[in-house]
Amino acid sequence: MSVPQPRIVSWPGPIPAASEQLFQLLTFGLQQQLPVAAWRLPGTEHVQLCLSLSAEAALTGLPPALSPEAPAGFAFFPFRDSDHNPALFLPADIYWHAEQPDQLHLDATDSRASQLLAFLATEHAADPAPLPWHLSTQPVPHTATQAEYFQLVETGVEAIRHGQVVKVVSSRAARRPLPAHFDVLRAFSDLCARYPRAFVSLVSAPGAGTWLGASPEVLVEIDEQGIFRTMALAGTQALAPGALPHHAIWRQKEIEEQALVARYIVSCFKQLRLREYDETGPRTVVAGQLLHLRTDFAVNLRQVPFPTLGTDMLRLLHPTSAVGGMPKQAALSFLQQHEGYDRAYYSGFLGPVNLPQSGVSRLFVNLRCLQLRSQEAVLYAGTGLTADSDPEREWQETEMKLSTIGAVLR
Numbered sequence: 001m002s003v004p005q006p007r008i009v010s011w012p013g014p015i016p017a018a019s020e021q022l023f024q025l026l027t028f029g030l031q032q033q034l035p036v037a038a039w040r041l042p043g044t045e046h047v048q049l050c051l052s053l054s055a056e057a058a059l060t061g062l063p064p065a066l067s068p069e070a071p072a073g074f075a076f077f078p079f080r081d082s083d084h085n086p087a088l089f090l091p092a093d094i095y096w097h098a099e100q101p102d103q104l105h106l107d108a109t110d111s112r113a114s115q116l117l118a119f120l121a122t123e124h125a126a127d128p129a130p131l132p133w134h135l136s137t138q139p140v141p142h143t144a145t146q147a148e149y150f151q152l153v154e155t156g157v158e159a160i161r162h163g164q165v166v167k168v169v170s171s172r173a174a175r176r177p178l179p180a181h182f183d184v185l186r187a188f189s190d191l192c193a194r195y196p197r198a199f200v201s202l203v204s205a206p207g208a209g210t211w212l213g214a215s216p217e218v219l220v221e222i223d224e225q226g227i228f229r230t231m232a233l234a235g236t237q238a239l240a241p242g243a244l245p246h247h248a249i250w251r252q253k254e255i256e257e258q259a260l261v262a263r264y265i266v267s268c269f270k271q272l273r274l275r276e277y278d279e280t281g282p283r284t285v286v287a288g289q290l291l292h293l294r295t296d297f298a299v300n301l302r303q304v305p306f307p308t309l310g311t312d313m314l315r316l317l318h319p320t321s322a323v324g325g326m327p328k329q330a331a332l333s334f335l336q337q338h339e340g341y342d343r344a345y346y347s348g349f350l351g352p353v354n355l356p357q358s359g360v361s362r363l364f365v366n367l368r369c370l371q372l373r374s375q376e377a378v379l380y381a382g383t384g385l386t387a388d389s390d391p392e393r394e395w396q397e398t399e400m401k402l403s404t405i406g407a408v409l410r
């Protein structure tokens with residue numbers, strides 16, 4: 001039996017503005033209770049969208065394979081895979097890129113895809129009803145008070161001093177009311193405008209709910225030139241108004257914290273017996289109103305014959321020491337025992353696989369994100385702890401990180 005291949009079809013009828021195209025595609029997907037993802041890559045202008053025609057097909061339970069032969073779609077992976085927070089891979093049954101607004105990638109012989117084409121060809125109400133975003137059925141996570149977070153940091157520092165862990169990344173959730181007439185799509189374009197260097201995402205899927213984010217951290221990337229990339233991102237300070245990022249001075253604590261993440265990446269290369277990688281940094285980078293220290297790693301997959309490097313590194317890296325800690329298992333057990341809430345998809349990973357073309361994948365760590373609830377949003381942020389961590393400073397750091405995504409709620 002031959003497998004139907006996705007094809008390119010023309011947008012039916014006159015082509016509206018990209019924001020209206022996005023709205024119509026999302027409307028169709030959400031009204032049919034299907035999983036959808038929209039994203040804007042760092043440093044680019046155009047939004048892309050992937051819509052799956054079956055909610056069940058998105059429940060993979062496995063990290064995606066990053067090979068050109070693997071299915072194309074959008075990965076949405078939790079911090080910890082569980083029944084509450086299933087690992088999702090949204091097959092790209094429908095794919096749209098605002099750069100080619102006249103095109104839709106789909107299999108027109110599929111009856112649901114033809115329903116979409118019929119839907120797009122019809123006139124839409126000028127004053128549409130709000131979109132039926134998917135909402136998580138899980139309870140709202142516990143949100144730590146300042147006293148509870150101080151306690152968590154102190155327990156983390158104790159664990160480091162006793163040698164149970166070398167580094168651990170504690171985190172918390174915070175509830176914020178939604179402003180009146182909050183519009184998710186407007187918030188998504190607001191994020192795109194505010195954070196041109198971030199990976200801006202909007203994912204809405206049965207079982208997972210709706211998540212918005214502006215992540216500064218690449219987990220694993222394979223680009224059009226066959227270059228594999230990953231990064232060690234850690235250390236945080238506020239970007240003072242008028243200050244130049246490269247004038248930032250880092251404390252020993254942040255330098256060590258970031259060096260541990262970089263060392264972990266090198267240990268993963270070693271585990272795979274890969275010696276031919278480029279390492280650049282650490283240097284100071286801007287993420288919204290914050291500065292981080294970043295080391296970039298690159299491998300040219302056309303020169304180093306390692307076709308499974310992307311898939312192998314993804315499995316070794318997640319969750320990285322920038323969101324879990326080191327040693328990995330000890331840090332994860334510490335968090336399981338002491339963090340006191342469910343991170344769900346915060347500090348998981350997400351991004352397009354084999355889109356817009358096979359062999360190209362871009363996965364990011366799900367940071368600076370929020371989860372939409374019916375009347376409120378749940379925001380998430382964490383901080384890397386070392387033996388010198390001070391609870392008050394760590395709390396302030398989570399406040400600064402929360403304000404990156406919190407900006408769209410004001």
Ligand SMILES: C=C(O[C@H]1C=CC=C(C(=O)O)[C@@H]1O)C(=O)O
Nearest residue numbers: 234235236322367381382383384
């Ligand atoms: C865990 C988060 O950030 C990570 C990435 C950059 C800097 C970090 C830090 O300074 O602690 C964190 O490792 C978060 O934003 O919630």
